[in-house]
Amino acid sequence: MIYLKTDDEIGMMKVAGKTVASILYELREIIKPNISTKEIGDYIERRIRGDGMEPTFLGYNGFPASACISVNDEVVHGIPSEGRILSEGDIVGVDIGATYGGWVADAARTYAVGEISQDAADIISACEDSFFEGLKHCSAGNRLGDVGHAIQSLAESRGYSVVRDYTGHGIGKQMHEDPQVKNYGAAGKGVKLMNGMALAIEPMINEGTYETETLADNWTVVTADGKLSAHYENTVIVTGNGPELITLDTREA
Numbered sequence: 018m019i020y021l022k023t024d025d026e027i028g029m030m031k032v033a034g035k036t037v038a039s040i041l042y043e044l045r046e047i048i049k050p051n052i053s054t055k056e057i058g059d060y061i062e063r064r065i066r067g068d069g070m071e072p073t074f075l076g077y078n079g080f081p082a083s084a085c086i087s088v089n090d091e092v093v094h095g096i097p098s099e100g101r102i103l104s105e106g107d108i109v110g111v112d113i114g115a116t117y118g119g120w121v122a123d124a125a126r127t128y129a130v131g132e133i134s135q136d137a138a139d140i141i142s143a144c145e146d147s148f149f150e151g152l153k154h155c156s157a158g159n160r161l162g163d164v165g166h167a168i169q170s171l172a173e174s175r176g177y178s179v180v181r182d183y184t185g186h187g188i189g190k191q192m193h194e195d196p197q198v199k200n201y202g203a204a205g206k207g208v209k210l211m212n213g214m215a216l217a218i219e220p221m222i223n224e225g226t227y228e229t230e231t232l233a234d235n236w237t238v239v240t241a242d243g244k245l246s247a248h249y250e251n252t253v254i255v256t257g258n259g260p261e262l263i264t265l266d267t268r269e270a
Contacts, residue, residue: 031263040064
């Protein structure tokens with residue numbers, strides 16, 4: 018069932034979203050060569066708790082950390098580790114959620130670690146651009162297929178594939194709610210968008226095949242061919258004046 022949020026409920030989500038957005042912006046300066054993914058994860062947890070919130074991911078379906086940190090060919094759900102040290106040229110996807118007063122906001126970015134290749138920079142850029150292309154269609158009266166089709170069309174026009182095994186989702190009291198928000202599909206199809214819907218829209222695109230595999234830790238999802246993957250996500254509220262992003266820091270370009 019899709020639950021439309023009231024203004025008061027959206028207000029709670031916005032508080033959580035502001036913290037998520039601030040942390041993701043701060044990571045631009047924190048993510049550097051020779052830092053471990055655990056150090057990044059620990060910073061995120063301290064910041065969330067310091068703002069009086071709970072890290073949504075910690076313990077979610079048994080997930081053992083407060084952030085998903087995924088490096089290079091890791092698509093999503095990477096577990097922070099002391100032994101995973103970032104190197105010059107890596108790209109790293111960071112996905113976090115914060116819960117405030119029982120309401121959740123969720124977002125992700127993919128970062129360059131030092132100087133990266135042009136190929137790596139291009140996939141990061143294409144993933145972000147595909148999100149904003151989909152966002153253009155995220156208005157009441159449109160359909161989820163319009164959003165997914167726009168994301169897919171942009172990503173594939175630049176030579177990338179769109180992950181099928183994992184999608185965006187509704188969000189609110191729970192991190193994952195109805196509806197499922199696919200990053201692919203047919204325009205004019207799917208659930209009709211309505212004012213008050215809260216959606217986590219999150220393109221995951223790959224350099225090669227869209228197929229994925231899950232590692233032995235039962236969490237970390239990697240590309241089936243070992244090629245790069247990028248991830249970009251925001252929590253979006255559908256309003257009468259178009260989509261409102263509640264996890265985008267005002268300092269982001």
